[in-house]
Amino acid sequence: MPPNGSMDTSTKKAMTRNLRNSREHKLLVDKEKESEKNGIISGKNIFITGGAAGLGYAFCNHFLQFGANKICIIDVDEVAGGRIVVSTEKSHGAGKVIFIRADVSRYSEIVAAFEEAMSRMGGVDIVVNNAGIIDERRWEREIAVNMGGMISVAMLTIEYMGKHRDGRGGILINIAEHMDIKFTAQLPVYNATKQAIIGLSQSLAASCNTKRTGVRVITLCPGLTETALTIDSPNKLLSRVMKADFVKNLEQLTIQTPYVVAQGLMSILRTCESGSVWVIENGHSPFEVYLPNFRSLRRLYKNNFTITDDMKCGNKNQPITDAVCDSNLTDLTSCV
Numbered sequence: 372m373p374p375n376g377s378m379d380t381s382t383k384k385a386m387t388r389n390l391r392n393s394r395e396h397k398l399l400v401d402k403e404k405e406s407e408k409n410g411i412i413s414g415k416n417i418f419i420t421g422g423a424a425g426l427g428y429a430f431c432n433h434f435l436q437f438g439a440n441k442i443c444i445i446d447v448d449e450v451a452g453g454r455i456v457v458s459t460e461k462s463h464g465a466g467k468v469i470f471i472r473a474d475v476s477r478y479s480e481i482v483a484a485f486e487e488a489m490s491r492m493g494g495v496d497i498v499v500n501n502a503g504i505i506d507e508r509r510w511e512r513e514i515a516v517n518m519g520g521m522i523s524v525a526m527l528t529i530e531y532m533g534k535h536r537d538g539r540g541g542i543l544i545n546i547a548e549h550m551d552i553k554f555t556a557q558l559p560v561y562n563a564t565k566q567a568i569i570g571l572s573q574s575l576a577a578s579c580n581t582k583r584t585g586v587r588v589i590t591l592c593p594g595l596t597e598t599a600l601t602i603d604s605p606n607k608l609l610s611r612v613m614k615a616d617f618v619k620n621l622e623q624l625t626i627q628t629p630y631v632v633a634q635g636l637m638s639i640l641r642t643c644e645s646g647s648v649w650v651i652e653n654g655h656s657p658f659e660v661y662l663p664n665f666r667s668l669r670r671l672y673k674n675n676f677t678i679t680d681d682m683k684c685g686n687k688n689q690p691i692t693d694a695v696c697d698s699n700l701t702d703l704t705s706c707v
């Protein structure tokens with residue numbers, strides 16, 4: 372502000388513009404909430420695994436704001452779960468959020484959680500299959516939670532919500548991970564478990580299954596997001612030697628908040644088709660990705676092992692290593 376206390380014209384203009392932008396933003400959000408009243412979340416009962424923290428908790432908050440009827444959080448963290456029940460009771464009324472302690476890697480606990488959720492909410496419309504961990508040193512546990520747990524939850528969703536089982540159908544949202552696997556060199560097992568979830572979703576979303584079950588399946592691949600999982604990840608690698616490279620990779624990425632991912636999921640739910648795969652990264656709006664058709668990505672070789680095709684994907688100048696083209700090593704006789 373100038374010394375005489377009056378504002379110069381450009382500052383005034385900037386302030387008016389900011390005010391208008393923030394008003395417009397608020398109006399837009401209110402409008403979105405209004406249009407959501409009869410939409411996909413309003414009045415729905417939602418089941419979220421790993422909902423006591425990070426992304427799961429952000430999804431829970433967004434669903435409440437957009438008029439969800441009841442939300443059931445499944446998590447191993449009883450303290451955080453209890454805290455969420457108390458705080459949402461104050462903001463949204465009693466019984467809006469139910470917490471059930473269950474470990475997704477234990478099938479019997481998940482069956483019991485589904486039973487309890489069905490009876491306390493009177494049915495489930497949307498399942499967010501979200502609980503996951505990074506723990507490369509205890510990779511059997513990582514597989515048990517990220518793959519075993521997610522597969523159990525997905526299968527039970529079909530059993531409990533499927534029209535073929537007298538359910539009313541609904542939506543299953545599977546949380547995979549960022550598609551850019553060049554940043555996951557230090558997380559081979561985690562990466563394997565997350566890529567498996569894309570395969571799981573694709574099979575369950577096949578039209579023959581969706582027609583029978585009435586359960587639409589979508590896959591969400593968040594980019595790097597600020598949660599406990601990310602913060603602890605440098606200490607969860609297979610070896611301490613990997614830490615420096617891992618942190619260097621992380622530093623190249625833009626980290627986003629869980630709020631942005633939850634907001635993006637709301638937009639996805641408004642438009643998505645079963646089987647679609649979505650990415651939310653760098654704090655930007657979601658975008659859908661096509662899964663590659665491997666035949667269109669086929670690399671062609673001449674006799675002397677030089678690449679002859681104009682590749683649509685991958686590095687054209689990448690040398691072909693002996694291990695790939697030596698038929699003694701790999702039995703790749705088609706190379707010759």
Ligand SMILES: NC(=O)c1ccc[n+]([C@@H]2O[C@H](COP(=O)([O-])OP(=O)(O)OC[C@H]3O[C@@H](n4cnc5c(N)ncnc54)[C@H](O)[C@@H]3O)[C@@H](O)[C@H]2O)c1
Nearest residue numbers: 421424425426446447474475502503548595596598599600
């Ligand atoms: N944070 C990221 O950058 C990121 C990126 C891509 C995908 N993801 C995926 O998103 C999901 C959520 O991750 P987050 O970042 O919010 O992690 P987080 O650690 O912040 O939250 C995970 C929640 O899951 C719960 N949980 C862990 N193991 C469980 C089990 N066996 N049974 C039930 N609950 C369990 C935890 O107690 C916690 O409340 C995970 O599947 C993760 O792989 C995260």
